[in-house]
Amino acid sequence: MKIHKENVLLLYLHKNWKPLVLFILFAFCFTIVFSLSHLPIAPILYSIVLCLYIGFLFFIVDFFKFRKRYKALNHLQKTITVQIGPFPAPKNVIERQYQELLQIVAKHKNEWTVQADNMKKDLVDYFTKWTHQIKTPIAAMRLLLQSEPSRQNAELEMELLKIEQYVEFVLQYLRLENMSNDLVFKKNNLDEIIKQAIRKNAKMFIRKKIHLNYSDVTCTVLTDEKWLLFVIEQILSNALKYTKEEGSISIYMKEKLLIIEDTGIGIRAEDLPRVFEKGFTGYNGRSFFQSTGIGLYLCQQILTKLSHAISIESEVGKGTKVMVDLEIRAIGVE
Structure with a gap:
């Protein structure tokens, strides 16, 4: 707090250095004139002290006004994105014109x-x-x-x-x-959701002769069926896309984790931290020209709103493991 006051004082002195220098210069000129006129020293000192006292009172009052305006403008910085103003009363015509310009800019910004x-x-x-x-x-x-x-x-x-x-x-x-x-949250049979995703991609499994390792999952999960189905379909689609013919894809549960594991080409270690970034395609996307850089980003965004989580482990040449944490963490109100 002390540093804040010192900064305000320095700002005030920087703003008013010209009047201060002019006041000191006037006092010095009067002192020279009085001394050259061979006037008694006592009236000269009295005049200087009186001027300093009046000047000090003036600058003290002006400084507190400046600090009040400074605090008001600082407060406006926190709300300026919501609304423009109300500004402190302008001290002169220049300040008023600046405030009018800001009002015009804000009006046009709102229209745009x-x-x-x-x-x-x-x-x-x-x-x-x-x-x-x-x-x-x-x-x-x-x-x-x-x-x-x-x-x-x-x-x-x-x-x-x-x-x-x-x-x-x-x-x-x-x-x-x-x-x-x-969103419609209710308890859903996870096995039915997974089977819907498998059926939709069945022809791709057959075409690429990819072996599916899956046994019925006896699990219910509190989620939105339509959005979770889309996420599972997207993960399966990626696994099919990057798994070579006669490879395998495994779908299984481990506690509250839904794991979709493939024997595909894998993801480079340096690309893994960025796979959920919007538009990031990585080495695979640049090599195979099949990645949009949106799929995993979309999955993460959806799962976040469903209060689930997603993570990926991968090794080049061995495959990729996508883990969806279906445990409800915290459902916020937007």
């Missing part, structure tokens, strides 16, 4: 913020409608491909599955910001 929010809302609404509408032609294409079974159609159906996953990915990404309004 509203405009940007409206544009973002329109964009989200457009892509949300697009993702829903694109599902119809995807479903029609799947029916057409299934109506004429062939090796080529099977390959096309796999690519169509990827498109469907990417569409679902976009939809969930758009919903992420306001997902709290869409």
Whole structure:
């Protein structure tokens, strides 16, 4: 606190050094004139002391006013992001003009913020409608491909599955910001959620001849079924993407941890601390051109809002182990 007062005093002296120097210069000039006029020394000293006393009182009062304004402006720094003002009363026309300029800037900033929010809302609404509408032609294409079974159609159906996953990915990404309004917490059978994710990726397992190690999980978890299903699907999709043909993927529980382990290419040690960063693709993403850098970021964000947690262990050439902690930690109100 003492340092704060000393700083304010230094700021005040820096602001008013010109009047102080001018006051001292005037006192010195009067002293020289009086002494050259051969006046008695007593009146001269009396005048100097009186001027110093009056000047001291003036600067004391002015300093306390300055400190009060300084504290008011410091307080404004904490609330300026919410609202502009109220400012201390301006001391002169220059201060008033500065305050008017800030009011104008704040007004324009609010207008631009509203405009940007409206544009973002329109964009989200457009892509949300697009993702829903694109599902119809995807479903029609799947029916057409299934109506004429062939090796080529099977390959096309796999690519169509990827498109469907990417569409679902976009939809969930758009919903992420306001997902709290869409959460429905209840006790869910984890085994059913996992099996839904496996069924959705069954054709990819068959195509790549990847062995699945999974036995029924007798576990119920307090969560939102739809969002947890999306996370498990995303983790499984990554495991399938980076596991070579005839590899294996294991899904099992260890206490409250859901573990999805693959025998894929693995993740470099230097990339592991950043795998949950938005847009980070790492060595694998740059080498295989399949990573968007959004999937694991999205998983972590969703699991955080579900009050779960996610962590990854990996070794290059041996595989990756993704661990989802399904224990409820703390559900906050947003």
